[in-house]
Amino acid sequence: VIGRGLGLPCVVGASDMSIDGQKKTVIGRNQQILREGDVITVDGTHGEVLVGHVETVEAGLNTAVTTLLGWADELRDIGIRANADTPRDAQTAKNFMADGIGLCRSEHMFFEADRLTVMREMIFAENEADRAASLERLLPMQRADFTELFQIMEGRPVCIRLLDPPLHEFLPADRSGLRDLAEALSLPLSRVTERVEQLSEYNPMLGLRGVRLGITVPEIYEMQARAIFEAAIDSGVDASPEIMIPLVSACREVELVKARIDAAAAAVRVERGQSFSYSLGVMVETPRAALRAGEIAAYSQFLSFGTNDLTQMTYGLSRDDAGRFMSSYVQQGVYEEDPFHRLDKEGVGELLTLGAERGRAARPEVVLSICGEHGGDPEAIAFIRQCGFTYVSCSPFRVPVARLAAAQC
Template sequence: MQQNNDSLEYTRIRRVAPIAVNTHGGRAKCLQRLVRLDLPVPETVALSFDAVRKLADGHPLDISALLKTFGDAPLLTVRPSSEDPDWGGPGAMLNVGMNDQRHAELTQTLGPDTADALYLRFVQAYAIHIERLDPEEFENDSATPVRLALKSALDAYENETDEPFPQDVETQLIKVLRSMARAWSGTTARLLRQAKGAPADAGLGLIVQAMSFGVGADESGAGVIQLIDEETGAPLIRGRYKRQAIGRSALTDKTDVMYLTHDARGPSLEVDCPALFEQLTTMTQLCRVKLREEMLVEFIIENNKLVILDAVRVQRSSRAALRSAVQLAEDGIIPKSDALLRIPPRSLTELLHPQVDPTAPRVAFAKGIAASPGGAVGRLVFSSAAAQVSEARGEACILVRRETAPEDIRGMHSSVGVLTERGGVTSHAAVIARGMGVPCVVGASMTINSRKKTITGANGQTLNEGDMITLDGSAGEALIGETKMLPPSKDYWYLQLMEWADAIRDIDVRANADTPADAAMARDFKAQGIGLCRTEHMFFEGDRLTVMREMIFAATHEDRQEAISRLLPMQRSDFIELFRIMQGQPVCIRLLDPPLHEFLPSDRAGAKELAEALDLPLSDVTRRIEWLSEFNPMLGMRGVRLGITFPEIYEMQARAIFEATIEASKLGAPVVPEVMIPLVSAMREVELVKTLVDGVAAAVRNEKGAEFTYRLGVMVETPRAALRAHEIAQHAAFLSFGTNDLTQMAYGLSRDDAGRFMNAYVQQGVFPEDPFHTLDVDGVGELLTIGAARGRKASPKIVLSVCGEHGGNPESIAFCRAAGFDYVSCSPFRVPVARLAAAQLVAAEAKATNLSRK
């Protein structure tokens, strides 16, 4: 039956009723599917999104006609039905229609205690959630007899409202419906669901359903059942059942709850009522197959008759969701492409890192921004030196800094987690930690005292160096003490899903890897090569840093050459190992990029230590540091500018690459290295470096008597390089767009400082999203499109890629694929995310095509 005269529309849920998820919500559509499966579902009526909006605005509803659907004197349940169950909604309202007359009738049929309990529960819920009365006025002591508690609640209602509890069913129902409709449109509810990804104008449907009671003379009760473990996804029958229970809410009372399956610890439905148990499990399995999802089924047994009230998707962990999707595909219930589409790419990061057990007790010390996922347990340290000492002792540590700088990289490598007082999701600590796969929390609510080596949380509690904490990078929390952890999971289900993803995706995924350890991780995550090897990270190791500093302080060209000659074998050995690990896959090596001052200490204590190491007066060291310092280092003498000014550095690196190429090629397939010039803005820069690199290559070929090939390319990080890509492409085999720096220069915005105001900007709609987190397809994206088009026009076979942080962002991958890029490159731990995201784009296109043909 459908009502649509002068008042609002409602629809009886029948097999052919016009019910859809986008008009009536997921719950309404699911109930219709249950009806189509011939399952015993109570009489149900659905109100559409549009009807609920109008109801909230005061439009009339023909309650009398609606109630006739349920016969004389019905008792009803009202439930929300949003488009996505994760968006929430107002709580269900049970026993609508209960009044003195129904109470008297139920006293005769169900007994006084049951009737009193039904009435009491409705009075309490109606008073608190519909009339918004003080909850304390309706609390009752569990020791108080139900009859007295009911009388007290009715009296309290009359005292608070100056009128008796409403006895008219129509009055009760319209107030319940209108209250739930208005609750959904309230500011708090809107913000909560938007935080869960719901659009601002998301609609709510309402379900009105005849009540079923799990009470009676014969077998009666209420329960829930599901067919998987919500943490692991393993198949099992899980749930609970309680005899003589009034609605599902009674199941929150764990006393006298029965097991579903046979269990030595107590009675079970399987043993006591085998026929009902078999019928229940058969219906639940039917829901799984026909609804193509693992469902939590809510049921009632009323005098030996089974009733299905509802079925919702099982709430589960990322691990369980992945296994369920793969299992449904392997069972032939859904296609493999659907299994791929059901897994949010970012959820893979939870599987690939150790995680804090969500069921373990936790005491939060500080809260901040979840900058790099995973969990770690370790002792607090306040400096990179202390972190290295801790690692040498075999003790796990968590590095705490006000904010990290390039000189902290060694300490970050020695730590199992990073915690900072300042910063955002694109700050130095966040970016480096994600690249290393180390959990990180930035912008934490704490105060650091570096001198005393203490941190004080927002609650005033203070922790000292050496104290044990747990870092939850997924939740953005630092916890006191050692909390139980869950190991990473790269099991059969993960591997199977990724195999399906790789079979259909049409854009390559490489990894940003700076060390042999990073390369091994990239290989393990099935990266198709290295898209960015930042050679400067190799120089931050202890012995190399000293030599690097000697080179920087060299007074003559000869002294500088001598120091560089000592760096050569170190770089060469690293490159040989990188090539060996990648086994013939492409390796793109970026020549030195950062300004030289980043290799020097930033404080007086560090300067004094360096003066002692170099046997120089402290004043000389201080003056040299000051001379190298720049007002704006990001826009100063770095990248190709450094290579042209000090060509010895790039000469050494090119020689190390080519000598490593020859050696590594002896171990297996020929190596074809990719040499990348950073921070280019003019064609002449490329010509100068290309001449230098080609000369080194010729010299190495002559000295070693060996042939090799290589590819020279450019890292496009400046707007001018993108605009002049047609000139640059004439001298380059590839263009790799470094979107981190390109975004900074396009916006005139420092990535490390943006966190101070970015949240306010996003909230006020200045930016739709942090442009360092999600690629700005309008501005920066246009630079990419222009650069790609002009580069390809000048050199049709040129290879295009993105190698910034955006390379692992699913939304950004969609843009790169549409723009015709050949590959994206991201940190090793984000490689699986990128692989799945790329496959989902293909699967979604295929699904849309199939739907359009039907």
């Protein structure tokens, strides 16, 4: 997922090699030894790592490809958006003629050095007032990013996901990192260590993250909503942001967050004396959200299915650990293909179908999409088109393939 987002060739799950950190060597399948400084060529398309330097050409859209994709755009009847987390990603998406941004992971804007320190100050805040002070410093940073994002997209739709990961992801895990953090925050090392331990969870991907964070620490989502609305005004373009609530599993969660976001919108309108429009929706990535899509759609103008997490939770399978045995499973025919690479149309697909049907029954005009990595897979595009979805969203570098695949449907 990260490799695709960066546009870098990537080979994953290469379990039949060993790395010796001390000797700085890699031993391949046939006991071939690679040493530090040796040149290799990574072919991410075929999943091959080649020894030595292979002649390459710069990837790009030449005139013939551009013409072909122009024909494809005339034929396709489903939208193709891009997952773009930064202004640079947005520019790439625009260059590849994406219809808009289907997923902007807002937390990626916090990981730059100057922002990370402020984010950590917010996490270590002792009370609501201190937390609000840190968020006040983060607000202009987020607003500037969103403003640039809207300006780059020039009125194309931009869907922004509110903060999703657990807070511990913003904190260091090793001793030296903890010492540096204690020094940066002018806190005793023992206090920093204690706070990090308090935030640790047995299953962080199923813990205090997503909408759960937005409900227990509501100031975070309020700050993000205000940054989005102020950026929509400052951008000078016809920006109608779409705000997406992550990891929803209950209708009441949407009610609570919606009330605060609507209040933030009203406050910005009064303060700025300007009007703007926005839509609010849900990222459907838990099986329960798919099953209860009818009641959730009553409060949501769009439902965007996050197939990465939905696959993980449907299978009860950690995508971070599946590589240890997935090749064996595929070889023995347990799975036809890695379900994180190829959409499982029977299991996960049934949840998509049910969610779409129930959401549309409750709200006929609801916008339906998928924004997981499957959004760039031609087979997945054909499947969700049959389900009547409005658009797919994928990594910027997969947009040309998705545009062509949508036309071929």
